[in-house]
Amino acid sequence: MTGMLPIGEFEAAGDLTTAANINQPGAASQAAVDARVQGVAADIIAGDGTVKAAAAAAVTADIATRSIIESKQLGLEDLNAVTAPGLYGQATAANATLARNYPMAGGTWTIEVVKVNTTATAVVQRAARVLSGETRVVVWERRLAAGVGAWVRVGFSHLSLATEDLNTITSPGLYGQSTTGSATLARNYPVAGGTGILTVEAVNPTATFLVQRYAVVNTTDGVKSIWMRTVLTTGAVTSWVRIDGGGGGGSDGGEYVSRVIVLVGCGQSNMEGRGRPFSAFLDPVDNRIRMWEWGSSSLTTATVPLSSRQQQTGLSVLTVMAREILRADPRARVVIVNAGVGGTGLVTKPTAGTWNISDPESLYPAAKAAAVAAKAAAETLFGVPAAQVVWAWHQGEGDAGTSRAAYEAALDALVADFRATIPDAIGPIVGGMIPEYVTANATLAPVALAHLDTPRRLVGSAYAPAPLGGGGSADVGDTVHFHRTGVEQLGKRMYTAIERAASNLADSTPHQPLNVAAAFNSAGNVDVTWTPPLTRAIGYLVEYRPNGTGSWLVATRGEPLEPGQTITGLSAPFVDVRVSTVGESATSAPAATVRVIA
Incomplete structure (x- = not known):
């Protein structure tokens, strides 16, 4: 060779x-x-x-x-001086101190030093520490130049939790709890049971202030929640705070869902939806709103008009209410069950049908069944343990000539059955008929008064008055059906009434009325108005004092819940007025006195 x-x-x-x-x-x-x-x-x-x-x-x-x-075993060297490329080991935990510029004190370490090239003046140090008594590895990294460089934690391995108290878990890292019985309140978990992941974070290696986050899935009811608190290495802790948006959260295509509201609407055409105009521009599809599809008995993305049992011709107050719910809580989801049928009665039985629960052909059983099915479908779809049902009612035009007592008895019977089926449902939220139509048809006055009085008769209910001038859907002379403008105004009022209904509790303490205002009218009388408070009210006490002197006089009331009063027979140049809320067993303090000058 x-x-x-x-x-x-x-x-x-x-x-x-x-x-x-x-x-x-x-x-x-x-x-x-x-x-x-x-x-x-x-x-x-x-x-x-x-x-x-x-x-x-x-x-x-x-x-x-x-x-x-x-590969070299380290002794008492300062890591700031270890700059020759290579692998180094520290087997003596006592030698690893913060004074020698280790990322954390104690433990056994493997240090890697890397230099870009032979002439580079800076090096990269990577330090992996095995925690004492554990198998978990924490990895740190820094750029060291001229003996200076700050450590940054870049990773850590997972450690399984057994029966440890979370107050004692103060080493940064990831911890998993896979045994539901080990997660107890006594061990300072935020909730008992379930499987979860604990993350412990520190601002820097010497920090005594730590943050714990715990994400848990309850294996019993499927509720997912995320909690956070601060922990001091001295042993002091703060209370757990839920940070995922509140109870009962679910998901929708990977998006977090804060809560699910099922809106069930019963009644006549204005519930079904007659508000016009409507269009794709005015009513863009919102995937956060689903509706009960009557043809397939399933949930689908909501449209305008909504699916209904009769006809679809316009915007419904239910859609407006759903939009307002999402405006207040963008992470919520709303399911609409539009059970309204135009031309129907409650006590009467027109050709289109009746809602009377005692009638064997009543429209109500199918609506109730749809509400139950939609609720169950929503809970499955979004992965929540309980969707909140809100029941809305808009009806009355088909009951002209019905007595107030008969209408109230029929409506109250309907409410009792619905609550027996879905006990935690809020409502009914009763929407008022177009005022001009009621004025022009005196035989509807008893029905209108029954609507107004519903919150007094039934806890958990509320009334939303219709706006003046809201009619005109079919033509300018149509005072039966709401125009789009009227639908939007009434829908927003019915949405606001949901909170009033939820606050209409028998044991609530009466609160003074809100936004009390008064003014002399053209006839020389005083018109007083106010906004109902978020409390149960069975009436209002209106008092006045001519010239602001003498004893308070009580104005004679008509309908107990009418949020307004006209005081007549006054000749004084000015009058003081005050209003209080009457509850089941007490009367609130009066709202601030309003002085009216003629």
């Missing part, structure tokens, strides 16, 4: 030379390696027949040399 180099042998020599150059060991070791490499090269050039064996031996020796050079 004199004078010629076989290809394989030449490549072996080249690989050794390259390895020696890349290794960059200390000077003495470098010289030894270079000598070996040169000797192998000389053997190759001389055509030594044993070159392959010599090359293999040289590679083995070089690997052993690099292992000795790059």
